[in-house]
Amino acid sequence: MTGTDRHEHWDAVYTGKSPTDVSWYQHAPAPSLRALAHAGAVPASSLVDVGGGASNLVDALLAQGWQDLTVLDIAAPALDTAKARLGHLADMVNWVAEDITEWVPERTFDVWHDRAVFHFLTEQEQREAYQRALLQGTATGSHVIIATFALDGPEKCSGLPVQRYDAAGLARQLGDRFELTDTWLEDHVTPWGAVQSFNWCLFRRIR
Numbered sequence: 001m002t003g004t005d006r007h008e009h010w011d012a013v014y015t016g017k018s019p020t021d022v023s024w025y026q027h028a029p030a031p032s033l034r035a036l037a038h039a040g041a042v043p044a045s046s047l048v049d050v051g052g053g054a055s056n057l058v059d060a061l062l063a064q065g066w067q068d069l070t071v072l073d074i075a076a077p078a079l080d081t082a083k084a085r086l087g088h089l090a091d092m093v094n095w096v097a098e099d100i101t102e103w104v105p106e107r108t109f110d111v112w113h114d115r116a117v118f119h120f121l122t123e124q125e126q127r128e129a130y131q132r133a134l135l136q137g138t139a140t141g142s143h144v145i146i147a148t149f150a151l152d153g154p155e156k157c158s159g160l161p162v163q164r165y166d167a168a169g170l171a172r173q174l175g176d177r178f179e180l181t182d183t184w185l186e187d188h189v190t191p192w193g194a195v196q197s198f199n200w201c202l203f204r205r206i207r
Contacts, residue, residue, distance in 0.1 A: 015077050023157060023190040024116050029057040031147070031186050031200065032115055038182050038202050039143040043067065045110040048137060050100055051117035053078035054085075062089055070094040072103065101129035105137035112137060112144045118170075119148035119162040127173055135177070142205045144178060146170060150185055150199040170201050178203040 041047070043065040049057055052071035061069055069092070073079050076097040083090040096103070100117055112134060121127045138144060148165045149157070156162060165173075167183035182202040187195050 020191060023194070023196070024188075025191050026056070026188070029055065029060055031188075031198075032057050032113060032145070033060060035145045035147075035200060035202060036111065036113070039111060039145060041111050041143065046070075047111040047113060048072060048105075048109045050112065050114040052082070052113075054081040055115070056082075056085075057113075057115075058082060058093055059086060059089075062086070062092060067092065070096060070109070072096040072098055072100065074099045100133055101126050103133050105133060107137070108139040108142065109137055110142055112142060112146075114144075114146045116147060116157075118146050118173075119164065120157070120160060122161055122163050131173075131175065134174070138205050140205055140207055144174070144203040144205065145200070146174075146203070147186070147198050147200045150197040153197040153199075165199055167199060167201050170199065171203070174203060177205055177207050179206045 036047075043061075045066070046068035047061070047066065048070040049055065050072050051074075052058060053073040053075060058069055058071055071079065071082065071093055074097070079095050079097055083095065086093070101121070118127075118130065121130055134144065148170060149162055151164050151166050153164050154162065155164070167180060171178070171180045180201060181204050184200050186198045186200055188198050189195055
């Protein structure tokens with residue numbers, strides 16, 4: 001799938017369905033908030049939410065007093081949904097409509113959060129492009145939170161194949177500049193009651 005195809009696919013997903021009718025919808029972003037607590041992140045931290053789309057994580061973080069928030073997603077319609085929901089609070093967030101494999105961060109972040117993008121990168125070239133963005137968007141001491149489908153998770157999502165991971169496999173992909181500091185499994189329940197197994201990993205950049 002080319003970059004153009006990816007844009008068209010995800011734009012269609014977010015224009016063809018309600019934000020609450022996609023498998024990854026969560027009424028409350030409790031798993032992400034727990035991961036941030038594990039990382040010791042605080043409202044003074046800077047954070048980029050990779051693939052944040054229409055997620056309500058940004059709402060929760062603004063309510064907690066976070067002020068340096070960036071939300072990146074390949075689908076501009078998803079970001080538009082979040083902006084409309086937030087109203088005037090949307091002006092407090094930096095919105096980036098980009099494909100993560102093409103994004104060149106102009107700064108670094110204390111926290112890199114990715115709840116469900118990395119497992120869509122089924123080609124090594126895509127994963128290497130992601131890692132280039134990750135290295136440019138973090139610094140020594142930055143925390144990286146990545147959640148993917150676990151080894152017993154779905155083989156496809158939104159009609160696309162995915163790459164499933166355990167903690168060791170994800171650590172190998174990120175490389176030796178990142179230290180795995182915590183990992184856990186989560187059963188995510190979709191809006192229609194299906195259970196999806198997720199692998200959550202917390203890394204710290206060590207060099």
